[in-house]
Amino acid sequence: MELLLTGYEVNAPTWFYLSLLLIMAVFFRFHRVFSLRNLDLALLLLLAPGLLLVRGGVHPSLGYLWLFVISGLLLVRLVFDGQFVRRPRVPQNLNPAGLAFLCCSALLFQFTKIMTEEPEALTVQTVRRADHLLKRQDPNFPKSVSDETQTATIGVGPAQTLLATPVVPLAGGVERHAARWLAFLAHISVVLGLLLVGRWHFGDLRLGLAMATLYLLLPCTAFDVTKVSHLLPAALIVWAIAAYRQPLLSGSLLGLACGSMFFAGFLLPIWVAFYWRRGAARFSLAVLGVGAVLLASLVLTSASTLSFTRQIIGSIDWSALKFEAYEVGIGFWSMYEPAYRIPVFAAFVVLIAILTIWPAPRSLEHLLSRSAAVIVATQFWYPHQGGVYVLWYLPLVLLVVFRPSLQHLPPDTDRPMLARLAGGHASSSAMRSAPTSLTRRFPT
Numbered sequence: 001m002e003l004l005l006t007g008y009e010v011n012a013p014t015w016f017y018l019s020l021l022l023i024m025a026v027f028f029r030f031h032r033v034f035s036l037r038n039l040d041l042a043l044l045l046l047l048a049p050g051l052l053l054v055r056g057g058v059h060p061s062l063g064y065l066w067l068f069v070i071s072g073l074l075l076v077r078l079v080f081d082g083q084f085v086r087r088p089r090v091p092q093n094l095n096p097a098g099l100a101f102l103c104c105s106a107l108l109f110q111f112t113k114i115m116t117e118e119p120e121a122l123t124v125q126t127v128r129r130a131d132h133l134l135k136r137q138d139p140n141f142p143k144s145v146s147d148e149t150q151t152a153t154i155g156v157g158p159a160q161t162l163l164a165t166p167v168v169p170l171a172g173g174v175e176r177h178a179a180r181w182l183a184f185l186a187h188i189s190v191v192l193g194l195l196l197v198g199r200w201h202f203g204d205l206r207l208g209l210a211m212a213t214l215y216l217l218l219p220c221t222a223f224d225v226t227k228v229s230h231l232l233p234a235a236l237i238v239w240a241i242a243a244y245r246q247p248l249l250s251g252s253l254l255g256l257a258c259g260s261m262f263f264a265g266f267l268l269p270i271w272v273a274f275y276w277r278r279g280a281a282r283f284s285l286a287v288l289g290v291g292a293v294l295l296a297s298l299v300l301t302s303a304s305t306l307s308f309t310r311q312i313i314g315s316i317d318w319s320a321l322k323f324e325a326y327e328v329g330i331g332f333w334s335m336y337e338p339a340y341r342i343p344v345f346a347a348f349v350v351l352i353a354i355l356t357i358w359p360a361p362r363s364l365e366h367l368l369s370r371s372a373a374v375i376v377a378t379q380f381w382y383p384h385q386g387g388v389y390v391l392w393y394l395p396l397v398l399l400v401v402f403r404p405s406l407q408h409l410p411p412d413t414d415r416p417m418l419a420r421l422a423g424g425h426a427s428s429s430a431m432r433s434a435p436t437s438l439t440r441r442f443p444t
Contacts, residue, residue: 159259251286
């Protein structure tokens with residue numbers, strides 16, 4: 001932007017104020033202030049001040065406490081999402097053409113921000129490991145890379161490395177260019193996933209457009225716009241939801257998400273319980289198949305058994321599951337005894353068990369809210385800057401916020417996917433022909 005407008009600069013607080021006005025103008029329900037939509041917008045927008053306090057470094061402890069409080073309110077909202085039975089269609093304050101223009105403009109803004117900012121160090125390391133995979137080189141024994149660079153690769157999941165391999169040749173082998181394009185493609189994947197879920201399962205492309213626009217406008221997206229480790233797992237989970245009627249495909253996508261970041265693994269019990277006798281075996285088989293492929297990719301770049309072991313250990317953030325003082329990084333838990341995390345983690349496990357068992361039978365709306373709730377709950381016990389990983393769950397929360405009633409969408413895996421793609425109006429047609437009692441919930 002500096003090439004077109006001399007002196008152009010939009011810092012984080014300025015973007016927060018600008019996006020706040022835009023979001024309220026487009027999505028806020030002025031004629032009904034006390035509504036569920038306005039509550040959801042308030043919770044999403046209130047995450048930004050906490051992130052600003054943490055990023056500014058002036059009052060980081062207050063920022064972490066702020067994020068924990070807002071995340072707790074959001075968790076309660078997601079857990080009790082099924083109690084909000086009436087989900088009327090809420091039109092946006094902008095027509096579809098204007099919304100599409102705003103969405104493209106916001107995407108262009110994020111693209112400019114990605115291309116001008118310095119890419120995240122972890123993303124650069126992902127690109128480097130992807131280059132090693134293409135050349136079948138062992139990243140644990142580089143010829144001209146220091147030991148500091150080796151330790152920086154800790155936490156780079158094998159799936160993240162595998163998915164980055166097509167981007168490296170397109171960027172001409174330049175690590176920073178490849179890292180920037182990888183971040184932009186991750187954002188594009190999230191946007192397209194939201195559009196397809198709105199079209200295929202919500203029965204209205206305008207809902208998908210609204211979700212994509214809000215995703216691009218929210219300050220949380222702009223603050224961490226280059227962090228592929230936050231974006232990629234969320235994009236894969238959204239696409240798994242888009243393909244939920246095909247257990248093999250959704251299992252493969254969720255398996256890749258698990259191979260990117262550890263938190264996606266906590267979603268597996270909920271997804272298996274969702275499919276149960278109507279695809280749980282195929283879903284689990286796909287997850288295991290992806291795991292085998294990821295292990296094979298590590299074998300290709302391992303010079304020895306020791307190197308293979310080191311790559312597996314380095315791909316997982318094991319410190320998150322340890323409760324020792326020297327393992328706790330900067331964040332909320334750095335101010336307290338690490339032992340206090342143990343009951344929080346125990347409550348997290350109990351929450352997963354409850355959400356997996358109850359309710360039954362399940363529909364797509366249960367899958368959305370419970371998956372989002374589990375990822376939000378992860379923030380409370382994760383030791384490294386807990387609460388700041390908003391992009392892990394932001395796309396899923398947007399699906400919950402904008403969804404209509406989806407009790408008519410159980411895990412039906414009988415219909416072939418090609419038939420749904422050819423007649424993509426299935427959800428909207430069924431909604432138009434729904435009984436009067438159901439139609440009353442969706443006033444136009």
